[in-house]
Amino acid sequence: MKGTQLIKVHHLGISQSERIVWQCEELNLDYQLLRYDRDPVSRRAPLEYKALSRLGIAPVIEDGDLVLGESGAIVEYISRRYANGRLIPGPGDAGFVDFLFWFHFANGTLVPSIMMDLSALRLGLPAKPAATKAQGSRTDGAYDAIEQRLGAAAYMAGDEFTAADIMMFFPLTTMRFFAPRDLTPYPNVRAYVRRVGERPAYRRAMAKADPDFAPLLS
Amino acid sequence: MKGTQLIKVHHLGISQSERIVWQCEELNLDYQLLRYDRDPVSRRAPLEYKALSRLGIAPVIEDGDLVLGESGAIVEYISRRYANGRLIPGPGDAGFVDFLFWFHFANGTLVPSIMMDLSALRLGLPAKPAATKAQGSRTDGAYDAIEQRLGAAAYMAGDEFTAADIMMFFPLTTMRFFAPRDLTPYPNVRAYVRRVGERPAYRRAMAKADPDFAPLLS
Numbered sequence: 001m002k003g004t005q006l007i008k009v010h011h012l013g014i015s016q017s018e019r020i021v022w023q024c025e026e027l028n029l030d031y032q033l034l035r036y037d038r039d040p041v042s043r044r045a046p047l048e049y050k051a052l053s054r055l056g057i058a059p060v061i062e063d064g065d066l067v068l069g070e071s072g073a074i075v076e077y078i079s080r081r082y083a084n085g086r087l088i089p090g091p092g093d094a095g096f097v098d099f100l101f102w103f104h105f106a107n108g109t110l111v112p113s114i115m116m117d118l119s120a121l122r123l124g125l126p127a128k129p130a131a132t133k134a135q136g137s138r139t140d141g142a143y144d145a146i147e148q149r150l151g152a153a154a155y156m157a158g159d160e161f162t163a164a165d166i167m168m169f170f171p172l173t174t175m176r177f178f179a180p181r182d183l184t185p186y187p188n189v190r191a192y193v194r195r196v197g198e199r200p201a202y203r204r205a206m207a208k209a210d211p212d213f214a215p216l217l218s
Numbered sequence: 219m220k221g222t223q224l225i226k227v228h229h230l231g232i233s234q235s236e237r238i239v240w241q242c243e244e245l246n247l248d249y250q251l252l253r254y255d256r257d258p259v260s261r262r263a264p265l266e267y268k269a270l271s272r273l274g275i276a277p278v279i280e281d282g283d284l285v286l287g288e289s290g291a292i293v294e295y296i297s298r299r300y301a302n303g304r305l306i307p308g309p310g311d312a313g314f315v316d317f318l319f320w321f322h323f324a325n326g327t328l329v330p331s332i333m334m335d336l337s338a339l340r341l342g343l344p345a346k347p348a349a350t351k352a353q354g355s356r357t358d359g360a361y362d363a364i365e366q367r368l369g370a371a372a373y374m375a376g377d378e379f380t381a382a383d384i385m386m387f388f389p390l391t392t393m394r395f396f397a398p399r400d401l402t403p404y405p406n407v408r409a410y411v412r413r414v415g416e417r418p419a420y421r422r423a424m425a426k427a428d429p430d431f432a433p434l435l436s
Contacts, residue, residue, distance in 0.1 A: 054366075055359050057327065066315060072290075072322035073315075080309045091298045097284060097291075104290035104325070109275065112330035119334060123341070141273050148272075 007031045007078070008062040010052055011209050012045050013038050014177055016071050016111070016170045017059030021209040023075055023166050025201035027083045033208055043178075072107055075163050087163040095158035102149070102156035105142075106167035113139045114171055118179045143186060146172070150188035155196075165196060173197070173216045183218065193217050225249045225296070226280040228270055229427050230263050231256050232395055234289050234329070234388045235277030239427040241293055241384050243419035245301045251426055261396075290325050293381050305381040313376035320367070320374035323360075324385035331357045332389055336397045361404055364390070368406035373414075383414060391415070391434045401436065411435050 009024060009031050011017045015038075024031040036049040050056030053069045060069050061078075068074055079088045089099045117139055146168070149156065156164040172193055183190045196202065197217035206215050227242060227249050229235045233256075242249040254267040268274030271287045278287050279296075286292055297306045307317045335357055364386070367374065374382040390411055401408045414420065415435035424433050 054363050055327070055356065057356075068315060068319060070319055070322045070326055072326055073318040076318050076322075077315060080314075096298075097286060097295060100291040100294050101286060101288055104288045104294075107322070107326040108288055108290055108329075109273070111326075112333060115330060116334065116337060119337065138273070138275075145272050 005064055007082075008034060010034050010036065010049065010058075010060040010062070012036050012049050012058035013210055014174060014213055015045075015058040016175075018174060018205065018209045019071055019166050019170055020059045020061060020074055020078070022169075022202055022205035023078055023087070023163065025205045026161075026166070026199075027078070027086060029078070029082060035209070071167065072103070075166060079163060087161075087166070089157060089160075089162060095160060095162065098149075098153070099157035099162050099164045102164040103162075103167050106164070106171060109138075110142050110146075110168070110171045111175070113142055114175055114179045121179070139181075143181070143189070147186045147188050150192045154192075161196070161199075169193075169196060169202075174213075176216050177213075190218065223282055225300075226252060228252050228254065228267065228276075228278040228280070230254050230267050230276035231428055232392060232431055233263075233276040234393075236392060236423065236427045237289050237384050237388055238277045238279060238292055238296070240387075240420055240423035241296055241305070241381065243423045244379075244384070244417075245296070245304060247296070247300060253427070290321070290385065293384060297381060305379075305384070307375060307378075307380060313378060313380065316367075316371070317375035317380050317382045320382040321380075321385050324382070324389060327356075328360050328364075328386070328389045329393070331360055332393060332397045339397070357399075361399075361407070365404045365406050368410045372410075379414070379417075387411075387414060387420075392428075392431075394434050395431075408436065 007024070007029065009017070009020050011021055011033060013035065021031075021033060036046055038045060045056065045058065049058070052060045053067060055069065057069055059071055059074055060067060061074050062068075068077060076088065079085055089096045093099075153159065155161050156168050172189060183193070194217055197215055202215075206213070225242070225247065227235070227238050229239055229251060231253065239249075239251060254264055256263060263274065263276065267276070267278075270278045271285060273287065275287055277289055277292060278285060279292050280286075286295060294306065297303055307314045311317075371377065373379050374386050390407060401411070412435055415433055420433075424431070
């Protein structure tokens with residue numbers, strides 16, 4: 001940390017900004033947590049949260065004069081600037097390629113695919129009409145791929161816990177609060193979610209970030 | 219390159235895999251381009267393309283035994299493994315933070331937001347009914363943010379062309395073939411698209427990747 005300046009983590013309740021709180025706990029960084037609750041009826045972010053960034057999306061951090069959004073960017077920023085790249089394997093590390101794939105897959109494919117399902121659901125469309133079949137099956141295909149991966153490795157990138165786990169965990173857990181999914185067909189995913197959910201840093205993060213929310217670990 | 223092994227770039231016509239062809243041209247890498255045309259009616263990827271990866275999504279590269287998908291992962295892989303990180307600023311470089319934001323924003327927010335608009339369009343919903351207003355306005359907000367950014371800097375990350383431009387260019391250009399958007403309200407975006415579209419590497423890439431398609435540079 002530069003001088004006494006702390007990273008401010010603006011956390012929207014029950015949102016992907018839990019990743020940033022968790023990362024700070026994993027890295028034992030000093031940080032200041034600022035919580036914002038969703039509207040209890042619409043579940044939308046409050047206006048004061050939306051005002052933090054031009055696009056009104058979570059997460060957002062402040063670091064001195066810097067205001068930065070976008071989970072993937074924030075996770076890379078924190079690891080590279082404040083932890084010598086910890087949790088981010090480089091080209092010389094085992095798991096480099098798997099790390100890259102799953103790290104980018106989380107927000108590049110998995111989350112958008114679930115958002116599409118959710119959007120269809122909210123529009124009152126049947127679960128898988130012809131027009132959205134390709135989207136529904138993309139999330140199914142993603143789950144199949146994750147299940148297979150977790151049958152071959154303990155963590156997304158291989159033997160070691162990395163930022164790819166931090167990125168992938170939210171869609172496999174908390175995001176199911178909005179887009180329910182039964183994990184019964186995915187025993188490897190279930191075991192992974194249970195095991196990673198026991199990490200002390202995750203427990204500390206969730207207790208601080210969403211004290212009234214029980215993490216979805218099954 | 220290891221020995222005589224070439225990276226194989228599997229390119230689905232008129233898709234975000236154009237980014238990988240472009241990156242290889244920018245870096246002057248030797249690579250083997252394999253093209254696949256979309257079905258002329260459904261515009262879907264052919265089965266042989268879908269068979270390349272479990273999720274059937276573009277782009278896909280092969281590098282020896284490795285098969286890798288997900289644009290962001292591939293772009294990072296190629297720069298870090300074969301070009302000493304060229305096009306990817308590190309913590310000590312100017313533009314590090316802006317690079318991170320726009321690189322991740324491209325596939326983490328902008329492309330999914332346009333996909334949501336496109337999905338509403340295909341379902342025959344009016345352009346912005348109440349239920350999809352938030353989604354429509356997210357793409358609008360994204361364009362406003364990009365317009366403002368390009369009023370302050372020549373490239374997404376600052377003074378230098380980086381992989382953030384490679385990631386952002388597809389949604390600003392080719393993706394408008396599927397989800398039309400009039401760039402008239404965005405003069406900075408128009409100037410950027412025209413200027414970057416004149417890069418010799420982009421022209422070579424598009425001529426090879428989509429020879430029958432005129433790049434959408436206005």
